[in-house]
């Protein structure tokens with residue numbers, strides 16, 4: 001199984017919290033799409049894996065003309081072997097999802113939409129500098145349900161000035177649409193964002209960690225009551241609707257990344273494309289190098305397995321550790337994890353270690369304690 005991730009590096013406006021790669025200048029958009037078609041062709045050469053998922057992420061994929069999205073999808077079909085039940089997801093922003101756009105997309109090969117709602121609350125949306133308001137968010141999810149069965153919505157909790165009550169209202173609205181997938185992320189303050197500057201200058205005050213944790217626990221309870229399975233820290237799905245793209249990523253399957261800043265993984269190495277639209281374009285046009293590659297060491301692979309294992313429903317298998325990394329790595333993990341089992345942040349069952357509800361919220365911090373930083377074992 002493998003996946004193709006296509007990064008669309010354009011957005012209408014900059015959200016204050018976001019440091020993903022995007023540009024608000026669309027001067028070379030058509031040429032960049034051409035370059036991405038060429039990259040798809042290059043990467044398809046001698047590639048024999050069957051593609052089971054295509055994911056248009058961004059940036060803002062819904063910002064592209066439907067025709068451009070169709071060209072990229074067709075290029076995958078024309079150049080790669082594809083599974084018959086291919087999942088093709090498009091990230092879409094509420095302000096782009098007009099009825100006209102939804103109609104066009106429903107006639108395309110896209111069969112799953114991931115809508116960037118972020119919040120149904122106008123005050124949150126203003127603090128985020130989103131291009132839509134709560135009315136747009138509600139209208140677009142309602143309309144999208146008429147055209148797509150397979151829908152996900154993105155939310156962000158832990159917003160400055162939010163409360164447990166405002167978050168509960170957000171969750172109430174989210175579950176009322178009964179989409180089969182919800183991704184809900186804790187707000188992170190990313191380097192070089194407007195939000196980071198506002199926090200530094202004291203113009204925005206971060207929410208107390210304790211309230212964020214309460215919002216997180218409320219979310220777990222509320223979504224579990226509605227039969228959502230929390231299969232990864234931030235991902236909730238009804239049975240049978242785990243995102244194929246994200247699952248492939250967490251289960252360390254191969255994937256090909258297309259477009260500026262996109263990452264790829266072939267089981268041994270990770271590569272990342274240039275995070276600059278014009279430099280990417282120039283390099284592809286002139287047949288020059290447009291990505292960097294790093295071969296993962298055994299320790300890198302162990303650390304990645306620990307990180308994703310603690311974040312996901314699949315956990316960390318002690319047998320897998322022994323079979324793939326050897327007894328020394330397994331012993332290191334078992335020794336370091338003892339204190340978290342004792343504190344009930346981790347639980348051991350059937351030789352698999354998973355995070356508890358308390359532990360999941362701290363998964364990344366716990367993972368860093370279980371990592372191997374220097375190979376002296």
Ligand SMILES: C[S@@+](CC[C@H](N)C(=O)[O-])C[C@H]1O[C@@H](n2cnc3c(N)ncnc32)[C@H](O)[C@@H]1O
Pocket residue numbers: 017018019020057058059060061091092093115116117118154155156185186187188189190
């Ligand atoms: C990079 S966006 C791309 C999708 C689309 N452009 C949008 O804005 O909905 C993917 C998701 O990452 C999440 N995200 C981005 N930056 C974040 C941050 N600093 N904290 C928490 N979530 C973030 C948002 O929920 C967003 O929907």
Ligand code: SF4
Pocket residue numbers: 010011012013014015018019020022058059060093116
């Ligand atoms: S959150 Fe989405 S729309 Fe906002 S800047 Fe980031 S990629 Fe663009």
